[in-house]
Amino acid sequence: MTKKMPDYIPHPASYRDPAGFVFRANGLYYRQVNRSYSADYEELLRSGLYQKLTEKGLLVPHTEVDNDLTEHPDRYKILLPEQIPYISYPDEWSPSQLKDAAGLTLQILHIALDHGMILKDASPLNIQFRGGKALFIDTLSFEKYDPALPWVAYRQFCECFLFPLLLHHYLSTGTDRIASAWPEGIPATVTARLLPWKSRLRLGVWLHVLLPASVRKDSLPGGRTLSFNKTKLLHLTGNLGNILTRLKTATAGPSAWNNYYQHTIMSQTYLAVKEQLFREFTGDIGFRSALDLGSNDGYFTKILAEKGVPVIAIDSDWSCIDNLYRYTRQQPGKDILPLRVDIADPTPARGFNNTERSSFTSRTSADLVVALALLHHLTWGRNIPLPEIAAWLSMLTGAWLILEFVPRTDPKALELAGNRRSLLPDYDAAVLEAQFSPYFSIDKQFPIAGTERVLYRMRKNTFV
Amino acid sequence: MKILLLYIDPGSGSYLVQAIIAGILGALFYLKNGWIKIKSLFSKGKEDTPPGNDKEDA
Numbered sequence: 001m002t003k004k005m006p007d008y009i010p011h012p013a014s015y016r017d018p019a020g021f022v023f024r025a026n027g028l029y030y031r032q033v034n035r036s037y038s039a040d041y042e043e044l045l046r047s048g049l050y051q052k053l054t055e056k057g058l059l060v061p062h063t064e065v066d067n068d069l070t071e072h073p074d075r076y077k078i079l080l081p082e083q084i085p086y087i088s089y090p091d092e093w094s095p096s097q098l099k100d101a102a103g104l105t106l107q108i109l110h111i112a113l114d115h116g117m118i119l120k121d122a123s124p125l126n127i128q129f130r131g132g133k134a135l136f137i138d139t140l141s142f143e144k145y146d147p148a149l150p151w152v153a154y155r156q157f158c159e160c161f162l163f164p165l166l167l168h169h170y171l172s173t174g175t176d177r178i179a180s181a182w183p184e185g186i187p188a189t190v191t192a193r194l195l196p197w198k199s200r201l202r203l204g205v206w207l208h209v210l211l212p213a214s215v216r217k218d219s220l221p222g223g224r225t226l227s228f229n230k231t232k233l234l235h236l237t238g239n240l241g242n243i244l245t246r247l248k249t250a251t252a253g254p255s256a257w258n259n260y261y262q263h264t265i266m267s268q269t270y271l272a273v274k275e276q277l278f279r280e281f282t283g284d285i286g287f288r289s290a291l292d293l294g295s296n297d298g299y300f301t302k303i304l305a306e307k308g309v310p311v312i313a314i315d316s317d318w319s320c321i322d323n324l325y326r327y328t329r330q331q332p333g334k335d336i337l338p339l340r341v342d343i344a345d346p347t348p349a350r351g352f353n354n355t356e357r358s359s360f361t362s363r364t365s366a367d368l369v370v371a372l373a374l375l376h377h378l379t380w381g382r383n384i385p386l387p388e389i390a391a392w393l394s395m396l397t398g399a400w401l402i403l404e405f406v407p408r409t410d411p412k413a414l415e416l417a418g419n420r421r422s423l424l425p426d427y428d429a430a431v432l433e434a435q436f437s438p439y440f441s442i443d444k445q446f447p448i449a450g451t452e453r454v455l456y457r458m459r460k461n462t463f464v
Numbered sequence: 465m466k467i468l469l470l471y472i473d474p475g476s477g478s479y480l481v482q483a484i485i486a487g488i489l490g491a492l493f494y495l496k497n498g499w500i501k502i503k504s505l506f507s508k509g510k511e512d513t514p515p516g517n518d519k520e521d522a
Binding site: 149150151154155207208211212215226227228231232233235236239 | 478479480481482483484485486487488489490493
């Protein structure tokens with residue numbers, strides 16, 4: 001008699017925490033609670049912390065599953081959390097998103113302390129965005145609070161949240177590149193070297209950056225022990241919260257692409273005509289999700305969201321993404337997820353064995369993909385060949401593509417081309433149509449009045 | 465030595481740092497409340513600003 005192997009796939013990123021792991025079975029994500037974590041898990045429920053956090057919409061709710069899906073010797077419980085439709089990473093977030101994730105971590109920490117528990121880690125990966133709101137997704141991050149000990153995740157909180165936001169506050173660099181370069185958090189020593197001198201006027205910089213950067217060991221000489229208590233912890237976390245609320249996330253001045261639609265050299269008539277066409281093109285097709293590539297400030301993302309479907313909007317400019325996120329935050333009914341992704345260099349697969357965090361292309365798809373005023377950036381701005389772009393777009397879309405053709409003579413295209421004009425590949429609408437034809441069939445096309453631009457609605461060829 | 469410590473206990477560290485920071489913040493908190501109390505002595509009758517420190521609660 002052979003024993004049937006359990007049919008589940010452990011999530012490749014879920015090996016760090018001995019308390020349990022995430023796995024996929026029957027097309028859903030589950031979380032196993034290991035026996036070693038049973039006391040803390042029961043305390044989470046018994047103390048009322050789980051109920052409080054889920055009622056406030058801060059922690060992902062779950063149900064306990066009776067079915068032994070893993071047949072794992074360490075299994076204590078199996079949880080089915082409310083499913084998160086899309087996972088994004090801190091190197092795709094704008095400063096306001098990272099700041100909200102930091103604020104949520106501290107808020108949850110304070111509520112946990114009121115219930116006799118504490119957060120044992122402060123990874124930004126504990127947080128995802130859903131419906132424009134940050135949500136804590138790691139149910140196993142809580143443990144019983146021991147007042148004699150400081151916060152075990154303090155350094156991680158500083159390195160993953162506080163330092164990138166401090167650097168952004170003074171340098172307006174965005175936080176995505178810092179998170180990308182330092183996925184485990186930027187060390188205090190590096191932060192101290194990057195911060196400008198004027199940051200020394202801030203007490204918080206002395207306390208949380210310069211002091212940790214200069215203290216080289218973690219214990220007092222002579223084996224003396226440190227006394228700690230809850231009041232001290234609250235002073236520390238309260239101070240972190242105060243610093244956080246004062247940090248700027250908005251851009252200091254206009255970046256290259258924000259306000260594109262407000263201050264574009266093209267007329268408001270162009271925008272009005274394009275919007276009308278866009279509404280027509282999206283009005284009579286069915287789609288359950290949409291992806292807006294090169295969304296800018298999200299003028300068209302917002303129109304897509306009116307349909308009540310989840311919309312992911314990406315742009316390479318963090319300030320555009322930050323503006324759109326701040327708009328989204330105030331629109332509870334609309335499900336927009338703005339992410340800073342550069343189409344010419346989208347988020348790669350990362351972590352051990354390149355499987356902990358998946359690439360943007362492999363994790364993203366939508367029924368409708370929208371690429372407005374984008375093509376010339378890729379062809380003339382980054383020299384990407386048209387057939388490659390068509391192939392990539394067909395991987396992302398489940399069915400539909402709305403594409404704007406921008407001719408070479410367009411003032412914006414000329415601006416992009418600069419001195420390289422003679423080096424750039426020439427194409428017109430006919431070439432574009434031919435190059436896209438292996439992947440897409442044109443369903444509708446309409447010239448945008450007053451310009452030489454054309455708006456296409458294409459359907460993905462099913463045999464591709 | 466530092467590397468060895470990090471290897472054994474990557475999640476912790478910073479305990480000494482936290483103790484120092486909490487000590488400084490505690491001292492500042494104490495001074496601030498003291499200052500508020502002194503100010504309230506001189507502004508009696510005008511406006512009573514509650515100091516809101518731990519001793520009041522105790």
